[in-house]
Amino acid sequence: MVGLGTMGAGIAEVFARNGWQVSGIEVTDAALERGKSILVRSTDRAVETGKLSTADRDDLVGRIEFGGDLAAVADADVVVEAVFEDLATKRNLFADLDRRTRPDALLATNTSSLSITAIAAATEHPERVVGVHFFNPAPVQRLVELISTVLTAPETIERAQQLLDDLGKTTITCADRAGFVVNTLLVGYLNRAARLYGEGFASREEIDAAMVEAGNPMGPLTLMDLVGHDVSLAVLHRMYDETKDRLVAPTPVLTQLVEAGWLGRKTGRGFYGYGPDGVTDAPGPGPKARASRAGELPMALLAPYLNSCLKMVGSWYATPDQIDTGMSLGCRMPKPFDVLAQLGPREVLAAQQQIFAESAEPGDRPALLLERLAAADDPATALVALREVL
Template identity: 55%
Template sequence: MTENMKVAVIGQGTMGAGITEVFAKAGFEVHAVDNSEAALERGRSIVAKSTGRAVSKGKMSEEDQQAVLDRITYFTDTAQAVSDCGLIIEAVFENLELKQSIFKTVDEAAPADAILATNTSSLAITAIAAAVSSPERVVGVHFFNPAPVQTLVEVIRTVFTDDAIVAKLVELLKGLRKSPVVVNDRAGFIVNCLLVPYIGSAIYLYENGFATREEIDKAMVEQAKYPMGPLALADLIGNDVCLAVLEKMYDETKDRVQAPAPILTRLVMANMMGMKTGRGFYTYEGGKPTEDRGPIRRPLQSRGVEIHDRLVGEYLNNCVKMVQSNYASVDNIDTGMAEGCRMPKPFEVLKELTPKRVLEIVEGIYAETGEPGHRPAHLLRQLAEADDQAAAIDELRAATAEAHSSNPRG
């Protein structure tokens, strides 16, 4: 990447403005793009407030803040904005037709050697790349919210993507002090593919009277040591976002375990998206949950004691399946979930619980449901049968790290 490369960020909502701030703070000249002056003003305000907080906390001087703001130029004309940029990142809302339209414009207007990146979290990047004349320069670059704080970035290549593009992007992200993990294009990538089904399973347990929302969230915070419970997390992410990811994963896999629970669909229909609308699984005032009975009544008989085992068992089985499919290495999964979600590293948790115990849990779930998606991973059985299960996990970590470094396309 050239030292004086300009970066364009299309879409100035929360995520786009955050990405704009990341590059401007790193010294890049950034062209911030949206379709109206009002949208641009929103993005400008987001960056100003974020950097203002850094100033108030003594993490940035007022002079440095002004320098960051001065590096950002705002445009409503996409073609004009990208005409001299070496990296273009699209960060508009999750609508495939809109993204394809933007990429067609960018493909025609940007320099021939510019990297065209999308920040989509749920759509097929291959479908976006197929809409342009030079799909080899299209890549996914999935930042996590808030982008200025979160270090993880998923870099997603399609069947078209030039390996040199991926290598340049990884180098650039490391220069931004981010932690890039490289994967192929598939629904959910690493983090959402593991996190959102875990949330979906918790929603299913809640809807079917397994336990109250408070019992579910408390179990995962206190027993699993997760930073927040799955239902509160759904409200934070946005129930609409969780629904969209689950629907995309179900469309791709046809695995009924991935299908969203009906209550999630109903909440979205009712505009109960979570914190951003003031109501979801919880009701919020001033960004904090209030006392209320929730969308459904208390279950007739609580089985809260089983929550931790069931949700963690399903989640770890999915982590092992991801390694088994050769989609990601153990290290990339651990990095993704720890840095992207602030959750314990799953394969360290697997080592602590032991594969044998997790296998017992998953076998119980599979026997109860009969769903193919709950079938224990063959690799989990292998780990459970090892004489030294912890050593077997360490060997798997080393083997997958070597395999993915020598064969970057998985």
């Protein structure tokens, strides 16, 4: 396991929980100690909650050897990378791993936003490089996105799939595209929420309350504060660079939050303020809301989100089941196609048509698949058929 930040330490724990001998590697002593402390806190918490016995915890920790020398990868069957999200850093690392590892070793990157193809192309054997996007916290979250590139050998994907199955993970497979399945949908939804807030469409409280009422575990602005605005901004930049879709161009208020150092919970300020006792009454960074439009929530957020889901299906990038699995397991959000069934394709189309009429953005154009569902004699039956066939 190369890189022992929050994700790397969590992935190391996942492997050790399942009987693997793990070498955890970091570049500095301080980073190594931080990785150890993350692992200790996680496993101690598992003991306290009864999910691990003390003996199992000790065995788990005993299966992980910590060090700072990449020479440890020489005999590895699998190498997973979770270092800083910088393409040049990852390319250099994978070129080095390619030279140091056995020819039959599986090389995997946990990147959430960078091009896996570009990372693989830095090696002499790109056919053995694959993406395994774990979700945080890795020991708890069941979902992993398994990503192949045009260079990945079919047997590499088969091997990675079996590995993740053995680790008890639920996988969705996809090709190498900015954001993959989950972040493409999630970050687009979050960016729109930030845009609506920044344009005074509704207050932060109204936006968040509407989406919680719609069944989400937390509102989008609260979630962005939790994730960190620097993280969201980096993913949006990557998605926009690849697609040039203005819907994923970072909204100005998000860029301003990052420039101001208001990164969310980790800095004490974001869309909300945070103190020792939780959320404070600090004012938000946006303009005063035009309350007359708050009544259009939550459809103002749900229609574009569902439209994006149907575009993804229509482009054959993911199936309804993969999308439902990804968003429900990875984000704890209601299954999108359940939401579509509840609202009705015709109602969602009408809302999306209104949004497109106002924005004139090509990305807001209703998905062809949404139009076809709405035009069916019985849209509900057509939606059931779509979910069963794909």
